[in-house]
Amino acid sequence: MTAALDVRGLKTHFFTRGGVVKAVDGVDLSIQRGRVLGLVGESGSGKSVTGLSILGLIDLPGRIVEGSVRLDGQELVGLDRDAARRVRGRKIAMIFQDPMMTLNPVLRVGTQMSMALRAHEAISSDTVRQRSLAALGTVGLPAPEQCLAAYPHQLSGGMRQRVAIAIALLHSPSVIVADEPTTALDVSIQSQILQEMQRLCDQTGVALVWITHDLAVVSSLAHDIAVMYAGRIVESGPAEDVLAEPRHPYTRGLLDSVPGEAKPGEKLAQIPGSIPALIDLPPGCAFRARCGRADRACETMPEIVDLGGNRSARCVHPLEAA
Amino acid sequence: MLGFLIQRLLQAAAVMVVISVLVFCGVFAIGNPIDVLISPDATQEIRLDTIRRYGFDQPLWRQYLNFANTLIHGDFGRSFVFNMPVLDLILSRLPATLELTLAAVIGATVLGVPLGMYAGYRPNAAGSRAIMGLSVLGFSVPTFWVGLLLIMFFAVELQWLPAGGRGDTVEVFGIQWSVLTWNGWSHLALPALTLSLFRMALMIRMARAGMREAMLSDYVRFARAQGLSDGKVIFGHVLKNISIPLVTIFGLELAATLAFAVVTETIFSWPGLGKLIIDSIQSLDRPVMVAYLMLVAFLFIMINFAVDVAYAALDPRVRSGHA
Ligand SMILES: Nc1ncnc2c1ncn2[C@@H]1O[C@H](COP(=O)(O)OP(=O)(O)OP(=O)(O)O)[C@@H](O)[C@H]1O
Numbered sequence A: 001m002t003a004a005l006d007v008r009g010l011k012t013h014f015f016t017r018g019g020v021v022k023a024v025d026g027v028d029l030s031i032q033r034g035r036v037l038g039l040v041g042e043s044g045s046g047k048s049v050t051g052l053s054i055l056g057l058i059d060l061p062g063r064i065v066e067g068s069v070r071l072d073g074q075e076l077v078g079l080d081r082d083a084a085r086r087v088r089g090r091k092i093a094m095i096f097q098d099p100m101m102t103l104n105p106v107l108r109v110g111t112q113m114s115m116a117l118r119a120h121e122a123i124s125s126d127t128v129r130q131r132s133l134a135a136l137g138t139v140g141l142p143a144p145e146q147c148l149a150a151y152p153h154q155l156s157g158g159m160r161q162r163v164a165i166a167i168a169l170l171h172s173p174s175v176i177v178a179d180e181p182t183t184a185l186d187v188s189i190q191s192q193i194l195q196e197m198q199r200l201c202d203q204t205g206v207a208l209v210w211i212t213h214d215l216a217v218v219s220s221l222a223h224d225i226a227v228m229y230a231g232r233i234v235e236s237g238p239a240e241d242v243l244a245e246p247r248h249p250y251t252r253g254l255l256d257s258v259p260g261e262a263k264p265g266e267k268l269a270q271i272p273g274s275i276p277a278l279i280d281l282p283p284g285c286a287f288r289a290r291c292g293r294a295d296r297a298c299e300t301m302p303e304i305v306d307l308g309g310n311r312s313a314r315c316v317h318p319l320e321a322a
Numbered sequence B: 001m002l003g004f005l006i007q008r009l010l011q012a013a014a015v016m017v018v019i020s021v022l023v024f025c026g027v028f029a030i031g032n033p034i035d036v037l038i039s040p041d042a043t044q045e046i047r048l049d050t051i052r053r054y055g056f057d058q059p060l061w062r063q064y065l066n067f068a069n070t071l072i073h074g075d076f077g078r079s080f081v082f083n084m085p086v087l088d089l090i091l092s093r094l095p096a097t098l099e100l101t102l103a104a105v106i107g108a109t110v111l112g113v114p115l116g117m118y119a120g121y122r123p124n125a126a127g128s129r130a131i132m133g134l135s136v137l138g139f140s141v142p143t144f145w146v147g148l149l150l151i152m153f154f155a156v157e158l159q160w161l162p163a164g165g166r167g168d169t170v171e172v173f174g175i176q177w178s179v180l181t182w183n184g185w186s187h188l189a190l191p192a193l194t195l196s197l198f199r200m201a202l203m204i205r206m207a208r209a210g211m212r213e214a215m216l217s218d219y220v221r222f223a224r225a226q227g228l229s230d231g232k233v234i235f236g237h238v239l240k241n242i243s244i245p246l247v248t249i250f251g252l253e254l255a256a257t258l259a260f261a262v263v264t265e266t267i268f269s270w271p272g273l274g275k276l277i278i279d280s281i282q283s284l285d286r287p288v289m290v291a292y293l294m295l296v297a298f299l300f301i302m303i304n305f306a307v308d309v310a311y312a313a314l315d316p317r318v319r320s321g322h323a
């Protein structure tokens, strides 16, 4: 079966005055229909740039310099502007972090949905209305009719994010990239939306790339997990296994710094140091300066090691399996 | 909405009262109008009689009350110099200024906004650099100099357009308009162009800034992620957002141009309000000065009011009192 989304060797660099920012520097991801992939990593690790690259939304001075993005087998890298536009929103959709900002404040929800529909299909106002109402119903909005006539500021944060999800679903895409869509929401609303998304994946078979830095969210939602650091995937595998028994020192560090995992009163372990600047990265493992296991061997970039059980890590000294 | 309107109207009335006091006292402080009203060799008797007749012997507050009382009845008094009702005098000059101002500000907007939007959409294109060069020019070159240059080139050298005056007019509703004749347009072109250059530069700046900011915003990113073409993103999503600040600038500029078209009107001998006020200051024609300043204040208030209404129409958050 071809993967819904298959990303190979993706490199997206920003050619700034200060130098080349290698925001994404060799990312591989693969996801099947109806599955959820959690893409995790610290702030600045390149998660958003990865998501935007997949949709072909990188603007100058940025550019995809290498790699391939296949959507249901179709290569997206190198498509011309209009062909890329016809894929976006129809076969692959994206939602963003702040539901306050992602909807246009001066247009009614209905107007925005209508534009999203008509970007790809020439359809009558009646059909636009029916399909908009259906999409709003699918994401569990209680009063779709009122919602259609509302302006974004008249809706709560959770409702706005549901509207954004409904817009993403309008053309029944194969893949949705969700960039921290629940980070700005209350915990209770966050879990409602997570449940909703899980149900949608099961029912519609849409594949979901869920970008977050919150490991708790990943553990409750994702089937698979990919951990990103300084523009590269450093560990990937089935979510349960990776979270239960991380093999890359960075993943271990991330898990140790989650409050939920620690006993009350115990000091949280912090990963020492911070993510390096992505301009002029020195050769070798980018985590070297912060890693307790680092030695001379880490001064050349480690290859991805297959650890068996669908797991892999980019580390010369992976942690031992228990 | 009705509550909003009533509240604004009351505010406007209060502001007008304050302005009338300020204007009255301000004008009162300059010069002695008696010297304008009677010839220098008039007898002391005539002099005292005139002073009494105009009420100049009364205390300031009483003079103000008299003035306010006639004002409420729509009477601004008579011009000392022209010896005709001030209101008629001003209304006879207003259309010329209105015409010039509207032509300049609307022209500046219609040209400046699309140019600025393009410059914001493609900040690095050669065309955008040219547009920004034009806007720098518009900001830095003094208006009177542009006016003289245009006269020298188009009126003196090429003799394409007249150097001054208002040209043929057509009477509609008892008011003379030159925008209705071809000859009138040819007279309007140069002063309007002169007056619009700075405004256009400003519109370019504002539209470009708004466009650049909008193109980086999340809602544009989301719209593009839906597969909307750039044209639909700009005209469907961005335009309405950036027109909110542009409407403000439009209103402010309209009011400012109305009030301060003086220099341009003088250069092109345009028979508008600007020339009238300069003349009335020189001749200490108090009633004209007072009425002119009151009119300007009134226009400012009305334009601000229109801007607020436009705001509410464009921005739903203002309508429901959220923002
Ligand atoms: N337009 C740009 N020009 C230059 N550098 C950029 C640009 N966009 C992103 N970057 C750089 O790319 C790197 C990765 O950014 P990205 O937004 O993908 O991080 P992230 O993992 O999504 O972080 P966060 O959790 O904060 O959202 C950052 O170092 C950022 O500075």
Ligand code: SF4
Pocket (backbone or CB within 6 Å): A248, A249, A250, A285, A286, A287, A288, A289, A291, A292, A293, A294, A295, A298, A302, A314, A315, A316, A317, A318
């Ligand atoms: S490669 Fe070396 S430095 Fe990098 S994570 Fe593994 S052990 Fe640490």
Ligand SMILES: [Mg+2]
Pocket (backbone or CB within 6 Å): A047, A048, A049, A179
């Ligand atoms: Mg991000």
